[in-house]
Amino acid sequence: MTIKDIANAVGVTPTTVSNVINGNYHKVSQKTIDKVQKVIKESGYVPNKNARALANNSSKIIGVIFPKTTEGFMQDPFHSQILTGIEKIVGAKKYDLMIKSIDNYEEIYELMRNWSVDGFIILSLIGYQLPQLEKFKNVPAVFIDTYYEELKYINIGSEDYQGEFKAANYLLEMGHESIGFISYHIDYPSVISMRLNGFKDAIESKGLPFDCSENVLEIVGFDPIGKDCENKILDFVKDKTGICISADILAIEIMELLRSKGYRIPEDISIIGFDNVYLSRLVNPKLTTINQDIIAKGKIAAENLINMIEKNNKEKPNIKIPTNLIIRDSVKKIND
Amino acid sequence: MTIKDIANAVGVTPTTVSNVINGNYHKVSQKTIDKVQKVIKESGYVPNKNARALANNSSKIIGVIFPKTTEGFMQDPFHSQILTGIEKIVGAKKYDLMIKSIDNYEEIYELMRNWSVDGFIILSLIGYQLPQLEKFKNVPAVFIDTYYEELKYINIGSEDYQGEFKAANYLLEMGHESIGFISYHIDYPSVISMRLNGFKDAIESKGLPFDCSENVLEIVGFDPIGKDCENKILDFVKDKTGICISADILAIEIMELLRSKGYRIPEDISIIGFDNVYLSRLVNPKLTTINQDIIAKGKIAAENLINMIEKNNKEKPNIKIPTNLIIRDSVKKIND
DNA sequence: CTGAAAGCGCTTACAG
DNA sequence: CTGAAAGCGCTTACAG
Numbered sequence: 001m002t003i004k005d006i007a008n009a010v011g012v013t014p015t016t017v018s019n020v021i022n023g024n025y026h027k028v029s030q031k032t033i034d035k036v037q038k039v040i041k042e043s044g045y046v047p048n049k050n051a052r053a054l055a056n057n058s059s060k061i062i063g064v065i066f067p068k069t070t071e072g073f074m075q076d077p078f079h080s081q082i083l084t085g086i087e088k089i090v091g092a093k094k095y096d097l098m099i100k101s102i103d104n105y106e107e108i109y110e111l112m113r114n115w116s117v118d119g120f121i122i123l124s125l126i127g128y129q130l131p132q133l134e135k136f137k138n139v140p141a142v143f144i145d146t147y148y149e150e151l152k153y154i155n156i157g158s159e160d161y162q163g164e165f166k167a168a169n170y171l172l173e174m175g176h177e178s179i180g181f182i183s184y185h186i187d188y189p190s191v192i193s194m195r196l197n198g199f200k201d202a203i204e205s206k207g208l209p210f211d212c213s214e215n216v217l218e219i220v221g222f223d224p225i226g227k228d229c230e231n232k233i234l235d236f237v238k239d240k241t242g243i244c245i246s247a248d249i250l251a252i253e254i255m256e257l258l259r260s261k262g263y264r265i266p267e268d269i270s271i272i273g274f275d276n277v278y279l280s281r282l283v284n285p286k287l288t289t290i291n292q293d294i295i296a297k298g299k300i301a302a303e304n305l306i307n308m309i310e311k312n313n314k315e316k317p318n319i320k321i322p323t324n325l326i327i328r329d330s331v332k333k334i335n336d
Numbered sequence: 337m338t339i340k341d342i343a344n345a346v347g348v349t350p351t352t353v354s355n356v357i358n359g360n361y362h363k364v365s366q367k368t369i370d371k372v373q374k375v376i377k378e379s380g381y382v383p384n385k386n387a388r389a390l391a392n393n394s395s396k397i398i399g400v401i402f403p404k405t406t407e408g409f410m411q412d413p414f415h416s417q418i419l420t421g422i423e424k425i426v427g428a429k430k431y432d433l434m435i436k437s438i439d440n441y442e443e444i445y446e447l448m449r450n451w452s453v454d455g456f457i458i459l460s461l462i463g464y465q466l467p468q469l470e471k472f473k474n475v476p477a478v479f480i481d482t483y484y485e486e487l488k489y490i491n492i493g494s495e496d497y498q499g500e501f502k503a504a505n506y507l508l509e510m511g512h513e514s515i516g517f518i519s520y521h522i523d524y525p526s527v528i529s530m531r532l533n534g535f536k537d538a539i540e541s542k543g544l545p546f547d548c549s550e551n552v553l554e555i556v557g558f559d560p561i562g563k564d565c566e567n568k569i570l571d572f573v574k575d576k577t578g579i580c581i582s583a584d585i586l587a588i589e590i591m592e593l594l595r596s597k598g599y600r601i602p603e604d605i606s607i608i609g610f611d612n613v614y615l616s617r618l619v620n621p622k623l624t625t626i627n628q629d630i631i632a633k634g635k636i637a638a639e640n641l642i643n644m645i646e647k648n649n650k651e652k653p654n655i656k657i658p659t660n661l662i663i664r665d666s667v668k669k670i671n672d
Numbered sequence: 673c674t675g676a677a678a679g680c681g682c683t684t685a686c687a688g
Numbered sequence: 689c690t691g692a693a694a695g696c697g698c699t700t701a702c703a704g
Contacts, residue, residue, distance in 0.1 A: 002681055013691045018683060029689060046449035050395065051681035053386040054696045061434075068427075080416035091404075091437060096451070098397075098434050101423060113382040115432070252618045259620060279615045282588045284595060338697055349675045354699060365673060387697035390680045673704105680698085688690085 001045045009039045021047065049096075059116040061096045062086075062305060065108055066123040068101040076249075077277050078294060079123060082144060085298020086121060093306050105132040112139060119305045122146070140308040142301050147189040154308070156301045156319050160191050163290040163323030164198030167244050167272045170288075170325055172206050175334030176242035176270060179203070182217045182233065182254065183246035192246050195274060199244055230257060237269060241334060248273035248280045248289055255283065255330070266332035276326055285329035292323045337381045345375045357383065385432075395452040397432045398422075398641060401444055402459040404437040412585075413613050414630060415459060418480060421634020422457060429642050441468040448475060455641045458482070476644040478637050483525040490644070492637045492655050496527050499626040499659030500534030503580050503608045506624075506661055508542050511670030512578035512606060515539070518553045518569065518590065519582035528582050531610065535580055566593060573605060577670060584609035584616045584625055591619065591666070602668035612662055621665035628659045 003014045003021070010017070012032060019027045020036040028036075039045075053059035064086060066079065083099070090097045095118070100111055105125075111117055119140035142154040164181075171179050181199045186192045196216065203210045217236040219229050233254060237243060245251035251273035255265055263269055265285055273280060276291035300319060307313050339350045339357070346353070348368060355363045356372045364372075375381075389395035400422060402415065419435070426433045431454070436447055447453055455476035478490040500517075507515050517535045522528045532552065539546045553572040555565050569590060573579060581587035587609035591601055599605055601621055609616060612627035636655060643649050 003683095004681075014682080015684080015691060016689085019690095022683085027689070032689080046446050048390070048452075048681050049450040050386040050389040050452060051696085052683080054384070054390055054698085055681080055683045057696075059386065077413060077416070080413070080419075083416075087435065087437060096434055096447075097436065098432055099423065100433065101427060110382050111432075114385040116384075116386060252615070256618055256620070279588070279618070282592055282615070283618065284592070284620045339699095340697075350698080351675060351700080352673085355674095358699085363673070368673080384697050387680090388699080390682085391697080391699045393680075675702105675704085677700100677702095679700090681696105683696085684694090686694105687692090 001043050002048070003045075006036065006039050006043065006045055009043070010035050012036065053116045057116050058118055059096075060094070061098055061115055061117045062090050062302070063108070063111055063117045063120045064097065064099045064123065065111075065120055066099070066101050067125075068103050077279075078275060081294040082123065082298040082301075085295040085300075086302045087298075088295075089299050089302035089306070093302075095306065105136075108133075109136055112136075119309045121301050121305055140305060142305045142308070144297065144301055145191050147191070147194065152316060154304050154316050154319065156297055156304070156321070157191070157194075158292045158297065158321040159323045160194035161198040161201075163274060163292065164195035164244060164246075165202045166198075166323070166325045167274065167290050168199045168202035169205075170327075171242040171244065171270065171272060171331065172202065172208075174242070174270070174331055177208065178240045179242040179244065180215050180217060180236060180240045181244045181246070182219065182236070182250070184219060184250065186218050195246050233257060234261060237263075240269070242270040242272070242331065244272050244274075246274055248275045248277045248287060251287060251289070252279065252283055255287075266330050270331040272331055280326075281328065288328045288330045289326050290323050291326045292321050297321050337379050338384070339381075342372065342375050342379065342381055345379070346371050348372065389452045393452050394454055395432075396430065397434055397451055397453045398426050398638070399444070399447055399453045399456045400433065400435045400459065401447075401456055402435070402437050403461075404439050413615075414611065417630040418459065418634040418637075421631040421636075422638045423634075424631075425635050425638035425642070429638075431642065441472075444469075445472055448472075455645045457637050457641055476641060478641045478644070480633065480637055481527050483527070483530065488652060490640050490652050490655065492633055492640070492657070493527070493530075494628045494633065494657045495659045496530035497534040497537075499610060499628065500531035500580060500582075501538045502534075502659070502661045503610065503626050504535045504538035505541075506663075507578040507580065507606060507608060507667065508538065508544075510578070510606070510667055513544065514576045515578040515580065516551050516553060516572060516576045517580045517582070518555065518572065518586070520555060520586065522554050531582050569593060570597060573599075576605070578606040578608070578667065580608050580610075582610055584611045584613045584623060587623060587625070588615065588619055591623075602666050606667040608667055616662075617664065624664045624666045625662050626659050627662045628657050633657050 003017045007014045007017045016028055016032060017036055020033050025033060049059065064083065087097055098117065102108065108120060122141055122143050125143055125146045137152065142156060144156050146155050168179060181196060183192050183196065186196060200210045217232060219232065237258065245254060251271055255271055258265060258269060265271055271287065273287045273289035276289045280287040280289050339353045343350045343353045352364055352368060353372055356369050361369060385395065400419065423433055434453065438444065444456060458477055458479050461479055461482045473488065478492060480492050482491050504515060517532060519528050519532065522532060536546045553568060555568065573594070581590060587607055591607055594601060594605060601607055607623065609623045609625035612625045616623040616625050
């Protein structure tokens with residue numbers, strides 16, 4: 001079933017059929033429109049989008065790009081929720097979705113030319129790789145959580161600074177005076193460095209001293225936490241009553257470690273996470289954390305991209321999703 | 337940059353360029369091959385796959401189909417891990433990946449015709465909808481976790497029966513005599529009904545009586561668990577020492593519920609899950625469970641699909657991933 | 673071994 | 689309002 005078949009069945013030319021399919025109604029009489037639509041419906045005609053894309057140099061495909069990692073990117077619940085949000089909007093707006101993990105930013109360009117992809121959502125780009133995207137400049141794209149001074153694209157981030165400020169501030173208000181921040185490797189600038197800034201400013205806003213070597217522990221390597229790393233954490237925690245941890249997943253790992261060493265949480269030490277992932281309310285004690293609506297983030301990314309594509313919108317705003325404190329059971333009040 | 341441009345640059349026709357791109361080397365002289373490849377490399381030529389798909393009626397696109405749910409499908413860590421496995425193989429084999437959530441199985445057919453999609457991986461199809469796929473019969477497709485008598489497609493499942501048998505058997509060997517099985521809604525046949533059979537047979541293999549109304553609790557609705565549901569669970573658990581739960585996520589929810597009612601795990605009641613999701617080792621106590629390699633499942637699905645496509649393989653095997661017991665801390669030994 | 677030509681299914685100026 | 693025709697970038701019999 002092709003446009004030509006429809007045209008023959010109705011007794012009209014492919015031009016006319018194409019016009020009704022594409023809603024160019026002002027070019028066709030109502031009588032013809034009706035006849036064509038009837039035959040299309042009855043025949044179960046499905047357009048060949050490859051042909052359409054070839055003729056239009058535009059596919060209504062959106063590409064989601066993420067880094068090729070050994071563990072597998074979607075493993076991380078954060079990313080799968082982003083994808084959930086993206087997929088909802090993309091589907092609702094009648095676009096198709098391609099996903100691809102890459103090693104090398106040339107591959108984005110290649111994918112674009114392969115299929116005449118209309119736009120991209122790019123997850124977890126490392127900032128310093130941005131210059132490689134020069135030739136990509138005129139392609140509609142939105143980034144997620146990419147901080148880089150010269151970013152010429154829309155970025156969808158979160159209020160990371162404000163969120164971690166709230167977290168640290170809560171600890172301080174609960175009477176904690178010696179607090180720390182633990183994170184995986186900290187890139188600058190990045191989501192994590194923003195959070196660290198919020199932490200620092202919360203401390204200083206109370207007139208307390210902040211010192212990187214005192215208040216911050218950056219851990220290398222990934223889960224499960226290695227032996228040497230364990231000792232660093234135990235050492236770091238010793239003289240503190242409360243810890244902000246840059247992500248729930250890591251917070252949960254660390255809670256597990258501390259528990260195994262005989263710490264009671266929150267009696268012996270208070271913990272606060274970031275992200276409010278699903279499992280944060282299922283661990284024991286339930287984790288106090290900073291919430292962000294990750295699915296909304298994916299949706300906003302897709303909505304902005306589609307706006308760029310359809311309205312040829314040239315603005316490059318830096319959008320930030322709000323973050324808010326979720327109080328559960330992993331922080332205790334200190335009275336003195 | 338098109339094939340025609342390359343042809344002009346080399347001084348040859350598009351036919352020849354196409355032949356070298358497609359590896360039809362026996363049709364071209366070595367000298368010409370070299371010249372064409374050199375120009376392709378230098379020019380940064382990228383093929384237009386829409387044109388190729390249009391000419392070939394085949395796209396090297398693989399579609400991953402999943403149901404449109406309100407919560408969002410990829411939320412579930414199980415599904416995002418499957419997707420991780422699929423993406424790895426699809427990328428490695430130089431295919432492209434489209435994903436789409438659907439309400440209605442007609443949409444699969446539509447997607448196929450839209451893009452000349454070469455094959456599909458279909459997740460969480462409800463068995464009784466299979467007959468709707470009649471017209472889809474000749475399209476390469478593999479299903480994941482779909483049990484249906486008349487399945488004419490490859491299905492990639494797990495040893496659900498054997499896994500739950502091992503789980504229940506472990507409880508029995510640890511001295512538990514009154515044990516139960518808790519699950520969300522049980523379809524027949526399905527992953528869950530297979531697990532229930534394994535549970536039942538383990539009990540009966542010890543010469544113990546099995547009675548559905550005694551040993552099985554099917555809960556309706558989803559997380560978080562509702563009030564009425566809570567009471568059912570508490571009631572069910574009262575006269576038992578060990579519980580098999582059909583999925584880790586549910587097990588973790590239930591552990592949380594029991595803890596809040598004063599139960600100590602495993603001292604007061606033993607719990608065993610299924611799936612070995614990431615968080616099962618992060619909860620307290622660490623969850624004893626049945627492991628399956630979910631990423632491998634995704635990989636096997638993709639490998640089988642691509643074999644079907646490329647070798648025109650007509651076999652429809654029913655593949656099952658092994659399951660094994662992971663002993664952690666949520667089951668205690670009962671000595672009498 | 674190489675090329676001319678038709679065809680895949682659509683869109684889009686252009687003419688009438 | 690309708691249609692004839694060229695074009696999008698590829699592939700593939702077929703002829704030489």
